[in-house]
Amino acid sequence: MKKLVQDFEVLQRKELNDDHFVLDVKALEPLPEIRPGQFVNVLVKDSNTTFLRRPLSIHFVDYERNTISLYIKKIGDGTKKLGELKEGDTLNIVYPLGNQYSIPNNANTLLVGGGCGVAPLLYLAKHLNQAGNKVTTLLGVRSEKDAVELDAYKEYGNILVTTEDGSFGEKGYPTQHSILEKEKFDYVFTCGPEPMMKAVAAYSTQKNIPCEVSLENTMACGFGACLCCVTETTEGNKCTCTEGPVFNINDLKW
Amino acid sequence: MKKLVQDFEVLQRKELNDDHFVLDVKALEPLPEIRPGQFVNVLVKDSNTTFLRRPLSIHFVDYERNTISLYIKKIGDGTKKLGELKEGDTLNIVYPLGNQYSIPNNANTLLVGGGCGVAPLLYLAKHLNQAGNKVTTLLGVRSEKDAVELDAYKEYGNILVTTEDGSFGEKGYPTQHSILEKEKFDYVFTCGPEPMMKAVAAYSTQKNIPCEVSLENTMACGFGACLCCVTETTEGNKCTCTEGPVFNINDLKW
C-alpha cells in the first residue's frame, strides 16, 4: 500500500462532548484503499509547543464523499489546535499507516472500546459486517454524555454501553458487561486504555478466543524510519507503526 | 510611568493594503498615559517559529474607546499571525515602553515617515497639533495604494505624499519632496527605513534643524532587562528600549 503525504480540506468538525470531537477531512485526490486499524499522522500548524506530527486512528472512511473521519480527544496543545480547525482549513496528513485488524468470515465478533480507543472500531465494524460477521460493539465510557455515535455503530450490528456512573447502559467497566458471559464470541477486537485492553485480553485468553489489540505509543515518524515506537513481542522488538498498531495478544508479552 | 502586562481584546482589524493592516485593541482596564513614540511588546500565540514578543510602535491611542491602534507590516510568521487575529481574540501586551518624541510649542514641525515607520507619526501629529504646533506630515510610499489613512493625518495638519512610481503626490523619495526647500521647519521627526532616516537627518543637519529619529532594532525584552538592544551613541552604548527608541540625531554616531 503506497503511503502518501497530502493536504486534506476540513469539511466539518463535530463536537461530541467536552473534549472529544470528530473531524471530517476531504482528500483532494481519490482516496487509496484504507484498511480498518490503520492510522494517519497529522501535521499541527500554529502551535508553539508541537513539533512532531500527531498519530490518529482512522475512525471512518467515506469513499463517496472522499473523506476520512478522525475521532479525537483533546489532550495537549496539538489535539487542542486540531479542535480549532474550521471548515475550509487545510490539514496535512501522512497515510495510510500501519497494519490492520484481521477480518474473519461468518464469525461472532466482539469489539471493545474505551476512551478515544473507540476511534478505529467504527470502520472495523463496517468491514466485519460487510464480510458477513455478526458484530457486537461494546463501548466503555464515563457517563451518558460520553456515549456518542451509537447510531453509527448500529448500522453494522449490535451496540452496548457501560458507564462508570451507571447513567446509561450497564454500570461498570466494559469487561464487567453481562454480554461477555451470556454470549459466545469467536473473535475479539479491542482498543483503548492499556488496563482495559489487558482486561479484555485476559478475558479472551481465559475463553480461548483470538484477540487483537491496537496499541498506542510515542512515535516520531509513523512509517518505520526512526525505530522509536517499538513494542516488545515474543519475537523481539517490533515496530508499532509498521508491524502494528494491531497485534494479536499471543504475540505480546502481556 | 508604570509598565503593565495586560490582555487586550481585539476590536477590529483593518487591512490597508496587501501587507499592512491596523489592529485596534481594547484595554480591559483604563489605559495609562501613553506618550507619542512609545511602543508595545506583543505576545504572538500559535506560531511554531515565534519565540520572543514582537515590538510595535503605538500608532494611535483613543482614550474614549480605551483602545490602542497598531500599524503593522507583515514580515514573518509573527506579524502574519497578528494579521489573522479576529474580533474578540485576546492579545497580551507589555506597555507603555520606551521614551517619547519631544513636543515643542508653536513650532513649524515636519514629520517624515516611510514604510511601517509611519506607525508612531499619527499619534505624534495629534500631540504636536494639541501643543499648538504647525504640523506637516510627509509620507514616502511605493505607489498610490500604499498611501493610506491620509484623512486621519489631515485632522492634525497638512499631509503630503511621495510615491516611488509617481502614481500619487510627488514622485521620488520623501527627502526629494519640494516642500523641504519651500518651507522653513523648526523641528523634524522621522521614522522609517534607516537609509531614509539618514537622509532626513542629513537634511536637518544641513539646515540646522533639530531632528529626532525613532530606531528599530532586535529586542528580547523591551524594558531594559536584557541589554540586547543597544545603540551606539556619542555617550557610549544606550539601551534602545528604555533610553530610546527616540534619539536626537546629535547623539547618534550617524
Added chain:
Amino acid sequence: MVNLGVKLKDLSLKNPVMTASGTFGFGEEFEDFIDLSNLGGILVKGTTRHHREGNPYPRMAETPSGMLNAVGLQNKGVENFCSEIYPRIKHYDTNILVNVSGSVIEDYVETAAMINDLEHIPAIELNISCPNVKEGGMAFGTSCASAAEVVKAVRQVYKKHLMVKLSPNVTDITEIAKAVEAEGADSVSLINTLLGMAIDAETRKPLLSTVTGGLSGPAVKPVALRMVWQVFNAVKIPIVGLGGIMNAKDAIEFMLAGATAVQIGTANFIDPQVTEKIVVGIEDYMKRHNIQDINDLIGALQVR
C-alpha cells in the same frame, strides 16, 4: 500550608524560585510587574572589576524555541555597583546575589572581596562560564584546573555563600563540578548558555556582531536537565538548576533531577511576571500531589 522553603547550605530561600543573571537587570526593571519579595532570590547582572561596554550591536538573535545573546557583560564595574546600585536595591526583601564575572583571576578576587563587604548581599555567583567574553570568562569554566584555581582564589577572600556557575560547553560537567566542590564552593548553578551561532542566509552574514553567542531558552532545557541530573549524582553540595524554564512544570522537572532551587532567565522576557506565576504553580502542584515539603521533590526522580 505546604512548605516552599529550601536551603542552599546556610542560605535560606523562602521558595526555590530565583532569577538568572543577565536576564533580570538589577531587579528594578521588574518592580512594575511583580513583587520581588515573593521570590526566593534574585541574581543581578554580571558584574566585573571594571566598566565594560559589552559587545557591539547586534547582540541578539531569535532561534527555534530560544535565543542567542552576545551582550558581553556590559556593566559599570563593581565600584559603581557598590556605590550606586547597591544602595537602591539593598532593601529588597529577598536574597540578592551578585553574579561576578572576570577575565583574569585578580579581577574575580577583587570584585568578590568588595561584594563581601556588602551587608545585604548574602552570596555571589561566580560566573566562570560566560561564552561572550574573548579574554576567557568561559575558559575558566571549561577545564578543571582553571575552574579550581579561580574558585580557590575567590574562596580566600569571599566569606559568605559562594555559588559557582558552570558552563555546559564541556565534555564532562561532573568533573568541573567536583573540582569546584573540592575548592570550597558552597553550591553550583547550571547551566550557563550553550555556545551557538546564527546566520542570515539572505545577507550571508552572522546575526551577531561576535559571530557566536550564548543559546538560552526552552531549546536547551533537555541538555540542562541532563547536566543537573549528572551533577546531582556526582557532588554533595546543593545545585541550582536553570536553562529553559518557562513554567512551574519545568521548574519541578529540574528539582526532580536534583536541583534544590531554580533560576528563571529568558522566560522573563516573554512574561515579566513568570517568576511569581512559577511560585504559585509549584504550590499548586504540591497540593495536587499531596506533597507537604518541597524538599521531598529534590532529586526524587524515579528511575526504573
Added chain:
Amino acid sequence: MVNLGVKLKDLSLKNPVMTASGTFGFGEEFEDFIDLSNLGGILVKGTTRHHREGNPYPRMAETPSGMLNAVGLQNKGVENFCSEIYPRIKHYDTNILVNVSGSVIEDYVETAAMINDLEHIPAIELNISCPNVKEGGMAFGTSCASAAEVVKAVRQVYKKHLMVKLSPNVTDITEIAKAVEAEGADSVSLINTLLGMAIDAETRKPLLSTVTGGLSGPAVKPVALRMVWQVFNAVKIPIVGLGGIMNAKDAIEFMLAGATAVQIGTANFIDPQVTEKIVVGIEDYMKRHNIQDINDLIGALQVR
C-alpha cells in the same frame, strides 16, 4: 543551469543534500514519498558488527523544537546488511553510505572491512558519537586519543571514502576534528545528537527508558552551526553539516558556515518529502542570488 554538484574529496554528490543516519531507515521507507535519485546521498541506519535489539521502550520524547531519542542502534548486524539489505538497495541512483557503529575497536574494523567489499557503497560514516550505547560509542568521540585510535584502525582496512561523525558533547570539537583528520579521515560530519533528558513531572519518571538520550531537531541548530564554523576554520578536509536542518534556508546557512554537504535528519519525520524540497529550495536560492556554482557558497560567510 546552476551547478549543484559538490565533491567530498573523491566522492561526487549530484547535490549537497544527504540524509542523516537513523532517520532515513534504509531509504526504502521513503520510496513512496520521494525519488531517491534526486538526493546527493543517503546514510543508512547505524550498523554494528552484531545484531542489537536496541534499548527498551520508551525511546522517544518530544522537546521544544526538537526530540530526544534512545533507539540505541537497533539493527540486525553487518552480515545481515550485506546479505539481505544491500542487494535490495544497491541499485539506488545515489550515493549510499553506511553509518558504522561499534563498542570496541575490533567491531568497527570488522564491520568496515565487510562493507569495503560492497561495490555500490562508496563510503562509510564512522559513528564515534552515539550517545545511546552504554558500552562506549560516544566515549570514542569525546577524547582525541580514542577518536584517533578508532579512525587509525579502520583506515587500515577501509579503502574508500572514510567520513567520521563527530560528537557535539565535547569541550572543543576542533581538537577531535584535527585528530581524526590526522589519522586519514576523508571528511567529517557533524553534529550527532546532544546528550539530553526529559522528565514527566506528573509521574516523576524519566520519559526515556535510558533516562538520557540524544537531542536533535531545530533546537540544536545554533550549536551545530557554530561547530561547523569552528571546524571549518580548523581542518582542511570537507565537512558535512547537520543538526536541525528543516528547509533550504537552514541548509544554506550550514554551507555558508563551511559545510560542503548537509544531512537532513529529524525533519524527515515531519515532512517525508523535505529532502527533495530542500534540493529545489537551494536551487531557487541560487537563482535568486545569481549564484552559478554552489561551491561558491561553501564557507562564504561574511564576517565583518
